[in-house]
Amino acid sequence: MTVETKLPYDKDYITQFSSDRNEPEWMQVLRLQALEQVDVLEMPKPDKTKIGKWNFSRFKHAAKGDEITSLTELPAEIQDFLDPDNLPENLFIQRNQSVAYATMSEKLKQRGVIFTDIFTALTEHEDLVKRYYMKDAVSIDEHRLTALHVALMNGGIFVYIPKNVQVEEPLQAIFWQEDPEVALFNHVLVVAEENSSLTYVENYISHNDEEETISNVITEVIAQNGAKISFGGVDNFAAGTTNYMNRRGIAYRDATIDWALGQMNDGHTVFENATHLVGDNSSAESKAVVVGRGKQIENFTTKSVHFGKDTHGHILQHGVMKEKATSIFNAIGKIEHGATRSNAEQESRVLMLSEKARGDANPILLIDEDDVTAGHAASVGRVDPMQLYYLMSRGITQTEAERLVIHGFLAPVVSKLPIASVREQLTKIIERKVY
Amino acid sequence: MNVVIHLKKYKLVLGGIGMAGSTLEIKNLHVQIEGKKILKGVDLTIKGGEFHAVMGPNGTGKSTLASAIMGHPKYEITEGSVHLDGEDVLEMEVDERARAGLFLGMQYPSEISGVTTSDFLRSSINARREEGDEIPLMKFIKEMDSTLDYLEIDKNMAQRYLNEGFSGGEKKRNEILQLLLLKPEIAILDEIDSGLDIDALKVVSKGINKLRDENFGCLIITHYQRLLNYITPDHVHVMMQGRIVKSGGPELAQRLEAEGYEWIKDELGIEDETVGQNA
Ligand SMILES: Nc1ncnc2c1ncn2[C@@H]1O[C@H](COP(=O)(O)OP(=O)(O)OP(=O)(O)O)[C@@H](O)[C@H]1O
Numbered sequence A: 001m002t003v004e005t006k007l008p009y010d011k012d013y014i015t016q017f018s019s020d021r022n023e024p025e026w027m028q029v030l031r032l033q034a035l036e037q038v039d040v041l042e043m044p045k046p047d048k049t050k051i052g053k054w055n056f057s058r059f060k061h062a063a064k065g066d067e068i069t070s071l072t073e074l075p076a077e078i079q080d081f082l083d084p085d086n087l088p089e090n091l092f093i094q095r096n097q098s099v100a101y102a103t104m105s106e107k108l109k110q111r112g113v114i115f116t117d118i119f120t121a122l123t124e125h126e127d128l129v130k131r132y133y134m135k136d137a138v139s140i141d142e143h144r145l146t147a148l149h150v151a152l153m154n155g156g157i158f159v160y161i162p163k164n165v166q167v168e169e170p171l172q173a174i175f176w177q178e179d180p181e182v183a184l185f186n187h188v189l190v191v192a193e194e195n196s197s198l199t200y201v202e203n204y205i206s207h208n209d210e211e212e213t214i215s216n217v218i219t220e221v222i223a224q225n226g227a228k229i230s231f232g233g234v235d236n237f238a239a240g241t242t243n244y245m246n247r248r249g250i251a252y253r254d255a256t257i258d259w260a261l262g263q264m265n266d267g268h269t270v271f272e273n274a275t276h277l278v279g280d281n282s283s284a285e286s287k288a289v290v291v292g293r294g295k296q297i298e299n300f301t302t303k304s305v306h307f308g309k310d311t312h313g314h315i316l317q318h319g320v321m322k323e324k325a326t327s328i329f330n331a332i333g334k335i336e337h338g339a340t341r342s343n344a345e346q347e348s349r350v351l352m353l354s355e356k357a358r359g360d361a362n363p364i365l366l367i368d369e370d371d372v373t374a375g376h377a378a379s380v381g382r383v384d385p386m387q388l389y390y391l392m393s394r395g396i397t398q399t400e401a402e403r404l405v406i407h408g409f410l411a412p413v414v415s416k417l418p419i420a421s422v423r424e425q426l427t428k429i430i431e432r433k434v435y
Numbered sequence B: 001m002n003v004v005i006h007l008k009k010y011k012l013v014l015g016g017i018g019m020a021g022s023t024l025e026i027k028n029l030h031v032q033i034e035g036k037k038i039l040k041g042v043d044l045t046i047k048g049g050e051f052h053a054v055m056g057p058n059g060t061g062k063s064t065l066a067s068a069i070m071g072h073p074k075y076e077i078t079e080g081s082v083h084l085d086g087e088d089v090l091e092m093e094v095d096e097r098a099r100a101g102l103f104l105g106m107q108y109p110s111e112i113s114g115v116t117t118s119d120f121l122r123s124s125i126n127a128r129r130e131e132g133d134e135i136p137l138m139k140f141i142k143e144m145d146s147t148l149d150y151l152e153i154d155k156n157m158a159q160r161y162l163n164e165g166f167s168g169g170e171k172k173r174n175e176i177l178q179l180l181l182l183k184p185e186i187a188i189l190d191e192i193d194s195g196l197d198i199d200a201l202k203v204v205s206k207g208i209n210k211l212r213d214e215n216f217g218c219l220i221i222t223h224y225q226r227l228l229n230y231i232t233p234d235h236v237h238v239m240m241q242g243r244i245v246k247s248g249g250p251e252l253a254q255r256l257e258a259e260g261y262e263w264i265k266d267e268l269g270i271e272d273e274t275v276g277q278n279a
C-alpha cells in the first residue's frame, strides 16, 4: 500500500514537544523509538475497507486551549452533555491539548482515585503510567498508526481506581477539539485495581467541517481481578477529521468490562473495540451504535478474545446508514485453545435509509476449543414497510414513523449509556444526523 | 390537513340540523394484490352510530377490504371509490386517513422493537393535534393509566416495546387500548376476537361498546357469533368471492352460527367461495 508517509514532524520537534511538557526520559525515548517505526510499519488493513487514500498526514500538531472559569463558557453542544441541575462531581474537560476544567469529589481524592490529564499523570504518577502505557493492551508496533500515536501523543487522561474502591458517581471526560486543524492524539488510560469498580463516560467533539485534520485515539482499559468497569463513549468528530479510534480492554480473573459506544463521527473512521478476556470467568459486553451519512466511509471492528476459562463476550452493533455512507461492521469472537466453557455471542444489524448507502455486516467466529458456545446474528435491511404502515395507520406521519423506528433500532445501545445527560445528548446527535 | 379541518367545521354545522357522526362510503371497490384480483366490487356504507359485522369463510377478502380502506401499501385499488364524509379516502396517505378519523384494529399488528407502547401512544395522540398543542404529559399518563385499568391491562405493558413479545390476547387488547385513546369516527376491527379467552373477550367488547354512540361507526370482521353476543350489530354482511353476497340484521349472524355457510352458497349457487373464483 502506498501512502503519503512524509510526516511534518521530526525527531527535533518531538524532543522539544516532550521537553516542553517535562516528560520523564523513558517517555521521550519511547516517542523517538516510535517515530523511527512510523516509516517502517505498514498502515492498518481494516477488513474490506481501503484506507490508502485517506488523509492521515495533513494536520497540525500543537495548539493551546484556554482554561474556562465557568461551564457556561462552553459551546451549547458541549453544555448539552452536562445536566445543569445535576452537574457531575467528577468532570474533566480538555480543550485542544490543555485542561480547561477539572473537578473531582473530595471523597474520591481521599480514597486515592486519580482522574487527571495524561501529562500531569506522567509527572505525578510516573510509575503507574509507565507500568500500563502501551504495555498490556495496545503495542506500539501493531501498525503505523499505533506508532504514530506514541510518537505524537498530545492529550489524554489517566484514570486510576485503587484496590477495593467502588466509585459510585460516574467520571465524565469531554475532549473538545476546538482548533479545526489540530490533530488529536489522545491517550486514555483507565486502570481499575482488584475488586474496584467505576463508570467512566467520555465525549469527543470537534467542529471542522471544512478544515482537514485527524484523530488518533488509543484507549487502554485495564480491569484487574474482580474489577468492574462500565465505559461509555460518544464520539462526534466533525466531517473534516479522519479518525483512527482504538479502544481496548484487558479483563483479568472475574473482571467485567462493559462498553456502550455511540459512533457519531462525520468523517472517515477506522474503529476498533476489542476486549481481551485474559482471566478465568471474565466478561465483556460490547455495544456500539453508528450513524453514517454523507460520503462517509467507516470500518468498525468489535472483538472479544477469550483466553480464560468460563469467559463471556457479547457484542452488539447497530448501525444506520443514510445518503451515500458506507460502513463495514466486523464482529469477531475469538476463543483461544484452553478457554473452555467460554461463550462468544454477537449480533450486528444495519439499517439502510437510502438506495445509495452501503452496509456490510461480517460475523466472524474463530474458535480453537471444543467445549464452548458461540452464536451470531447479522442482518442488513431497510425500514420495514409494515412497521411504517402500522405506525402511520395511527396518524403518525411517515417522517415521524421512520424516526420512531430508527430510535427503536438504536435503543438497545443508547439506553445502555451510563449517564442520563449523555444518553440524551447522543439521542440529539442521532436526531441531527438522521434528519 | 386543511381539508380535514374544513370538514370538521362542516360537520358541526350539520350536527345542528340533526345529523351526527361520519359516513364511510365504499362503492364498487375492486382490489388486487400482486396482480391477483381479490375484491370484485364491494359496496358498503357505514354511518356514525351504526355497527356492521362482516363475516365469511377464510380467504374471501375480509382483511383485504379492511387493509384497502386503511391504505396498506401492497393493495392496489383498480376500480371503485371510498369516501369519508365526501372526501376521497383513496387520495390520502395512510396517516392522513387516520387523522381524518379512520382506525383499523389489525388482525396481525406489527411488532416495533425499541419503541415503548407508551411513547407510541403519545405520538399517535399528538399526531392528531396541532404543533404546539401536544397533550400535556401528566394528562396523557392519566388517560393512559385509566384506560389500561379499564381494559384490565397490566400497567407494565405501557413500558414494553410495542407488541414485541406480546401474547395474541395482549396484542388485541393493545389495539383496543389505541382505539379508546384515539377515539376515531369510524373503526374497522379485523378479528379483534380471535385468540381471546372468555374474560379477554368480555373486556375487549366492553371497550368497543364504550365508544358506541351516534358519533362512532364500526365495522367488525369476525368469524364468531360469540363476539356479537356482546356487541350487537345493526347490520350483518357475508363476504364470498371478494364481494358482499348477503346482508341482514343480527339474526343473520345467528343463523350462520347455527347452520354455517352452505345454505348461502346453495341459495346463490356458489361452489367455491374463495376469491380465486369468479362469481
Ligand atoms: N399480501 C398478500 N399476498 C398474496 N396474497 C394475499 C395477500 N393478502 C391476501 N392475499 C390473498 O387474498 C385472499 C383474501 O385474503 P384475506 O386476508 O382478505 O382473507 P380473509 O377473508 O380476511 O380471510 P381470513 O378469514 O382467513 O382472515 C387470500 O387468497 C389471500 O391468500
Ligand SMILES: [Mg+2]
Pocket (backbone or CB within 6 Å): B062, B063, B064, B107, B190, B191
Ligand atoms: Mg382476515
